[in-house]
Amino acid sequence: MLSLRSQISTTSSDAQRHTAAQSRSEPTFRKIGAGACGAVFGQDGKSIVIKLAKTDDELSLWNDYHKHTSIAEQFRKWEFKDVRIPECYYFVPKDDPHYFRQNPELAQAAREVCHLPTSALVTERILPLPKDTRIHLIEKYCAPRIKAAALGDEANKDCLVRVYLGSMQGKSGGMFFSLRNFKMHLNQIVDLQLDVTAMAGRMGIAMAIMHWAAKTDARDIEFVLGSSSSKATAQLSAQDIARLPGPVYTGPHSYVNEDFFSRITDLWVLDFNQVQPITMDEAGVAKAIEAAKVNDPYLPKPLGASQIEKQAWNTFASNYITAADAILGDEGDQNLMILPRMFIRGLIDLQERKK
Numbered sequence: 001m002l003s004l005r006s007q008i009s010t011t012s013s014d015a016q017r018h019t020a021a022q023s024r025s026e027p028t029f030r031k032i033g034a035g036a037c038g039a040v041f042g043q044d045g046k047s048i049v050i051k052l053a054k055t056d057d058e059l060s061l062w063n064d065y066h067k068h069t070s071i072a073e074q075f076r077k078w079e080f081k082d083v084r085i086p087e088c089y090y091f092v093p094k095d096d097p098h099y100f101r102q103n104p105e106l107a108q109a110a111r112e113v114c115h116l117p118t119s120a121l122v123t124e125r126i127l128p129l130p131k132d133t134r135i136h137l138i139e140k141y142c143a144p145r146i147k148a149a150a151l152g153d154e155a156n157k158d159c160l161v162r163v164y165l166g167s168m169q170g171k172s173g174g175m176f177f178s179l180r181n182f183k184m185h186l187n188q189i190v191d192l193q194l195d196v197t198a199m200a201g202r203m204g205i206a207m208a209i210m211h212w213a214a215k216t217d218a219r220d221i222e223f224v225l226g227s228s229s230s231k232a233t234a235q236l237s238a239q240d241i242a243r244l245p246g247p248v249y250t251g252p253h254s255y256v257n258e259d260f261f262s263r264i265t266d267l268w269v270l271d272f273n274q275v276q277p278i279t280m281d282e283a284g285v286a287k288a289i290e291a292a293k294v295n296d297p298y299l300p301k302p303l304g305a306s307q308i309e310k311q312a313w314n315t316f317a318s319n320y321i322t323a324a325d326a327i328l329g330d331e332g333d334q335n336l337m338i339l340p341r342m343f344i345r346g347l348i349d350l351q352e353r354k355k
């Protein structure tokens with residue numbers, strides 16, 4: 001179920017909540033995630049989320065808006081779809097007189113979490129992983145004595161899985177358990193027989209685009225597994241329809257409208273508020289290395305002892321270089337080609353120093 005682009009039918013309570021919510025007029029806002037910079041709110045049945053700044057620092061969320069848009073543009077330009085990036089819609093400054101007045105339900109939900117008024121960023125929602133997947137994760141990784149609580153915890157419905165290809169330290173049975181930003185380490189990804197090579201390769205290309213096409217350091221970005229919606233029932237072509245005897249039913253077997261779509265698991269990238277521009281030189285590379293060093297261990301690490309660590313690193317590094325070469329080749333300056341190699345070298349040096 002967690003395999004990339006695996007299809008899952010949407011019979012979970014979550015899908016039902018979404019379907020039910022679509023027929024109601026005003027679904028309520030709920031907090032679905034939070035970090036140091038923002039609290040993120042969503043509505044069941046709606047495809048947007050709103051990130052509200054938790055502090056007075058409006059510029060951080062404005063930077064999120066700018067860098068998210070810039071990186072999304074480069075993903076589009078390079079026709080890169082193997083890591084999904086949420087659509088970045090619009091920004092609301094904290095002194096806007098209308099926004100919270102027009103959205104009283106959002107204001108209501110937000111009041112418990114942040115000081116209003118505050119600035120807001122509206123983006124596409126990454127759908128949570130479906131119920132069967134969530135139950136499986138709880139069964140496998142949650143300590144027995146808190147399993148019942150985990151299964152009943154509403155917050156665990158907002159389940160995105162962080163992909164830590166650079167860590168073999170995944171353990172189960174801890175004191176706390178949350179499926180919100182569940183951290184899945186490489187040893188667990190292997191244990192679940194997920195395609196490590198595909199994930200590592202995709203991360204390599206995504207990093208190359210963020211560094212050399214968007215010209216940013218990708219600081220503090222997150223890679224997560226989440227759901228996307230794809231067509232579950234075939235859409236007939238005009239030719240197919242012409243061959244039919246006349247008006248016949250062509251919808252999903254279940255007769256539930258939403259079942260025309262099913263969910264697939266995708267790798268997504270998000271959270272761009274700390275992303276900084278880099279220069280196309282050695283100083284830019286140093287900034288990118290520093291950013292990779294302080295980030296959570298999403299990226300594969302070099303010099304690992306096991307076969308799988310080596311495989312993840314090699315795929316990451318070779319895809320990174322190939323993608324960077326294609327991007328920088330476009331700039332027509334041969335001197336730039338050394339830069340992505342310096343980044344890879346930098347990650348190896350970091351790891352050597354740790355040994």
Ligand SMILES: Nc1ncnc2c1ncn2[C@@H]1O[C@H](COP(=O)(O)OP(=O)(O)O)[C@@H](O)[C@H]1O
Pocket residue numbers: 032033034035036037038039040049051086123124125126127160180181222270271272273
């Ligand atoms: N577009 C989205 N769709 C679904 N969940 C999201 C989305 N953006 C953020 N979240 C959730 O909210 C959390 C906090 O958002 P994030 O942008 O990481 O804020 P911060 O900058 O404070 O870390 C994320 O870790 C994720 O769980």
Ligand SMILES: [Mg+2]
Pocket residue numbers: 034035036222271
């Ligand atoms: Mg975050």
